[in-house]
Amino acid sequence: MDYLEIEGGSPLCGEVRIQGSKNAVLPILSAALQGTGITVIDNCPDISDVSAMLEILKGYGCSTRREGKRLIIDAGDLHSGRAPEDYAGVMRSSIMLLGSLLGRLGEAFLPYPGGCVIGKRPIDLHLQALREMGAELTEEPEGLRAVCAHPAGARIRLPFPSVGATENVVLLAVRAEGDTILQNAAREPEITELCRFLSCMGAKIEGAGTGTIRIRGVKELHGTEYRIQPDRIVAGTYMLLAAAAGGKVALRDAPLEQLAAVRKVLSQMGVRQESSGNHLLLWCPGRCRGGIQIRTSPYPGFPTDLQSQLMAALCLAEGDSVIDERIFEERFKSAEELVRMGARIHIQGSRAFIHGVGKLHGERLEARELRGGAALCIAAAAAEGKSRIHQYHYIARGYENIIRDLKALGVMVQCR
Ligand code: UD1
Numbered sequence: 001m002d003y004l005e006i007e008g009g010s011p012l013c014g015e016v017r018i019q020g021s022k023n024a025v026l027p028i029l030s031a032a033l034q035g036t037g038i039t040v041i042d043n044c045p046d047i048s049d050v051s052a053m054l055e056i057l058k059g060y061g062c063s064t065r066r067e068g069k070r071l072i073i074d075a076g077d078l079h080s081g082r083a084p085e086d087y088a089g090v091m092r093s094s095i096m097l098l099g100s101l102l103g104r105l106g107e108a109f110l111p112y113p114g115g116c117v118i119g120k121r122p123i124d125l126h127l128q129a130l131r132e133m134g135a136e137l138t139e140e141p142e143g144l145r146a147v148c149a150h151p152a153g154a155r156i157r158l159p160f161p162s163v164g165a166t167e168n169v170v171l172l173a174v175r176a177e178g179d180t181i182l183q184n185a186a187r188e189p190e191i192t193e194l195c196r197f198l199s200c201m202g203a204k205i206e207g208a209g210t211g212t213i214r215i216r217g218v219k220e221l222h223g224t225e226y227r228i229q230p231d232r233i234v235a236g237t238y239m240l241l242a243a244a245a246g247g248k249v250a251l252r253d254a255p256l257e258q259l260a261a262v263r264k265v266l267s268q269m270g271v272r273q274e275s276s277g278n279h280l281l282l283w284c285p286g287r288c289r290g291g292i293q294i295r296t297s298p299y300p301g302f303p304t305d306l307q308s309q310l311m312a313a314l315c316l317a318e319g320d321s322v323i324d325e326r327i328f329e330e331r332f333k334s335a336e337e338l339v340r341m342g343a344r345i346h347i348q349g350s351r352a353f354i355h356g357v358g359k360l361h362g363e364r365l366e367a368r369e370l371r372g373g374a375a376l377c378i379a380a381a382a383a384e385g386k387s388r389i390h391q392y393h394y395i396a397r398g399y400e401n402i403i404r405d406l407k408a409l410g411v412m413v414q415c416r
Contacts, residue, residue, distance in 0.1 A: 003390045005387070005388050005414050006362075006387050006411060007385070007413075008412075009383065011245060012249050013249075013409070014249065014408045016250075016252070016408045017253050018238075018253045019046075019400040020044055020229070021230060021233075022047055022398045023305075025228050028197045030099070030167075031100060031201070033060065033078055033097070033101065034175065034198075035222055039075070039224055040070055040072050040226070043230075044066075044070065046069075047396065047397060049397045052087040055086075056083040056084065060079060060081050060083065060101065062078060073223075080105045080108060083111060094110060094111070098110060098144070098171075099172035100172075106149045107145075107148070108144075108146045109143055109144070110144045110146070112144065126164060133148070133156075133180070156180065156181070156183065157183040159184070163190065169182050170194060170198065171198075179214065179217070180214070181212065185211055185213045186298060186299070188299040189255070191208055193228075196208070197226050200224040203215070231255075232258040233306060234399060236262045236303070237309050237371075237399075238405065239282055240262075242284060243282075243284060243288050244316055244379065245411070246382075247284065248283040252278070252279055256275055261303070262302065262303070265294060268292060269290070269314075270284065270289045271284050272285065288313065290319030290320060290354070291319040292314060292317075292322075292323075293321065294321075295323075295326055304327035306371070311332075311338065311345070312376070315338055315344075315345065320354065320356065323354065325351075326350060332345075333372045334372035337365045337366065338375070341361055341363045341379055342383075343379070360379055361384050361385050362380065362384065365388065366390045367391040370395060
């Protein structure tokens with residue numbers, strides 16, 4: 001798999017079914033470590049981040065098997081081994097294992113987490129919160145050593161509603177002695193989903209999806225069967241593709257109730273939408289309107305994970321727009337590539353000023369991270385001429401088969 005070749009410029013026409021959610025399944029895979037029986041996860045997306053996480057789980061003695069969309073996990077022989085560095089060191093979500101391993105085994109060693117190159121991404125909030133529950137954490141040259149023989153419930157207030165820190169607290173609190181009250185918790189749908197999954201395993205959790213989550217620790221969690229919800233970011237990516245390239249796009253199994261902020265922006269841009277259940281039809285009668293001023297923020301605000309894709313669409317819209325990226329620094333990596341395609345973008349600190357141009361032209365492009373890579377696919381599909389997108393492996397971290405999906409929507413794309 002060398003590069004993606006996209007011949008852009010034709011309006012879209014087609015339908016895709018939205019895959020299972022990456023950001024939901026990763027913490028759920030961590031949670032599965034806590035089950036004493038077999039856990040079956042259905043609608044699991046076939047993405048490289050999941051494959052990496054499964055390799056990491058194997059490093060701790062877990063056995064895993066994939067049967068199509070189903071994953072079967074047996075954590076019966078879990079031990080406090082070492083996650084293979086090749087995987088854990090490049091994957092941010094490996095930090096998510098900390099709460100689970102401590103809850104189940106009382107100790108853990110994790111190579112320092114990696115992930116997309118979108119800023120510093122510290123883990124101080126995770127560490128502080130876990131310490132408040134009794135964890136002793138030592139930063140060693142190769143990774144983090146954690147011990148927590150008797151996790152204790154605590155009243156914790158996060159200084160910022162970090163998604164990962166919320167997940168780690170919940171993952172340890174379900175096995176702690178007593179009650180944990182987590183304030184200023186993240187409200188992302190993936191938190192609600194993790195808590196729903198843990199509840200199916202026997203955990204006692206209230207308030208998921210609100211700013212205060214209450215967890216009563218239990219002695220043991222059991223295996224369960226669970227179906228992963230569709231991916232709101234993948235759905236949002238294809239919605240923004242429709243805004244950029246024009247034409248008519250239908251999405252099946254799109255989690256529309258989680259996409260209100262994105263749908264509102266698309267309406268302002270003049271994209272027409274018709275929904276029925278989890279089915280969404282979008283069409284663009286002409287060039288989209290710009291004039292958008294948006295700031296990324298925690299859920300239910302506009303998601304940072306769709307910021308790059310929105311930028312790609314706004315490059316072609318009529319008028320000037322401003323995007324203020326408030327969650328991650330350095331999340332404008334695809335802007336440089338868009339400029340080489342003819343876009344007019346000016347970056348100043350956390351803000352990107354975008355002057356919409358009538359057209360972009362095909363280019364040799366390089367994906368530098370997951371969502372920025374998806375944004376380049378959007379720009380290439382809307383541009384005139386041929387584009388080649390190198391470093392496609394970043395996109396495969398979160399999109400199960402973007403070639404299949406783009407083709408289904410009428411984009412001329414191939415893998416070279
Ligand atoms: C998760 C998502 C990611 C999404 C992000 C924000 C997964 C696997 N990833 O990432 O796709 O973009 O939420 O919606 O679910 N921070 C600290 N200290 C910490 C933790 C976070 O300063 O200990 C900062 C981060 O640097 C960042 C902000 O808080 O600026 C948000 O991070 P967080 O909500 O934790 O995101 P992730 O869980 O890493």
